[in-house]
Amino acid sequence: xxxxxLGGDFALEAGGVDLAxxxxxxxxxxxxxxxxxxxxxxxxxxxxxxxxxxxFARRFGPxxxxxxxxxxxxxxxxxLILSNxxxxxxxxGLADAGTYFHxxxxxxxxxxxxxxxxxxxxxxxxxxxxxxxxxxAYDDLPGAMKKRLEGLVGLHxxxxxxxxxxxxxxxxxxxxxxxxxxxxxxxxxxxxRHPVTGRTALYAVSGSSFGIxxxxxGEARALLDELKRHATLGKYRYRLTYGAGDVVIWDNASLLxxxxxxxxxxxxxxxRITIKETRRQA
Ligand code: SIN
Numbered sequence: 358x359x360x361x362x363l364g365g366d367f368a369l370e371a372g373g374v375d376l377a378x379x380x381x382x383x384x385x386x387x388x389x390x391x392x393x394x395x396x397x398x399x400x401x402x403x404x405x406x407x408x409x410x411x412x413f414a415r416r417f418g419p420x421x422x423x424x425x426x427x428x429x430x431x432x433x434x435x436x437l438i439l440s441n442x443x444x445x446x447x448x449x450g451l452a453d454a455g456t457y458f459h460x461x462x463x464x465x466x467x468x469x470x471x472x473x474x475x476x477x478x479x480x481x482x483x484x485x486x487x488x489x490x491x492x493x494a495y496d497d498l499p500g501a502m503k504k505r506l507e508g509l510v511g512l513h514x515x516x517x518x519x520x521x522x523x524x525x526x527x528x529x530x531x532x533x534x535x536x537x538x539x540x541x542x543x544x545x546x547x548x549x550r551h552p553v554t555g556r557t558a559l560y561a562v563s564g565s566s567f568g569i570x571x572x573x574x575g576e577a578r579a580l581l582d583e584l585k586r587h588a589t590l591g592k593y594r595y596r597l598t599y600g601a602g603d604v605v606i607w608d609n610a611s612l613l614x615x616x617x618x619x620x621x622x623x624x625x626x627x628x629r630i631t632i633k634e635t636r637r638q639a
Pocket of ligand 1: 456629
């Protein structure tokens with residue numbers, strides 16, 4: 358495997374790997390190391406069946422089907438179909454998923470370790486994913502702010518705290534009443550120790566964080582907004598542009614990410630698998 362740096366201080370591209378072929382434990386260990394080191398790891402121009410994609414994803418941990426179950430892959434519920442294509446008046450997948458900075462499954466008690474996307478249809482323009490490095494964002498905070506964050510616990514719920522208008526393209530994907538009923542408030546540290554690398558990162562300060570335990574609402578919102586502004590600055594970002602067949606895997610515990618709005622008439626389709634954390638925070 359050859360590794361190439363894509364962004365300034367994170368995001369790697371792995372060459373010389375065919376994910377359709379069985380991976381030895383040694384080869385997988387190398388990939389896993391590159392994943393935790395790079396935070397975003399990209400494999401270009403793969404040719405995978407749904408089953409092969411799922412088998413690769415499972416090497417990272419247990420997949421967790423997305424709450425939006427109407428767009429699960431017909432054979433593999435662990436795969437969520439992201440697509441803006443409409444066939445015979447019916448959406449082929451979930452459109453506009455995650456078009457705001459967020460961390461996957463931060464609205465669940467055991468959040469996501471990794472998310473994988475496999476790009477099937479690439480639009481003529483756009484369709485990129487943005488990533489923001491939350492290790493670097495935390496490291497750069499002034500000492501007084503790091504001290505202030507010590508022990509603070511964020512209160513999370515499904516949604517985008519900056520856009521709750523259900524019909525908006527930048528709100529969280531709409532849930533049915535039954536799906537809403539499956540979700541509850543959960544707690545995560547605002548500055549969170551990564552369960553594998555042990556490094557501290559700002560955690561989901563954009564997206565599902567609506568408050569801070571024990572802090573008046575206005576003060577908590579102001580602090581979260583200040584952290585979000587800092588955490589999504591251009592200097593922490595990397596923009597991934599897809600080619601057909603590209604597979605990307607990213608580390609949710611050390612990143613925020615955001616889809617970008619694409620012309621609804623310019624077809625974009627990806628398969629997505631989300632892997633849950635298996636180790637609780639140290
Ligand atoms: C996501 O946030 O899961 C989707 C990212 C994308 O479609 O670019």
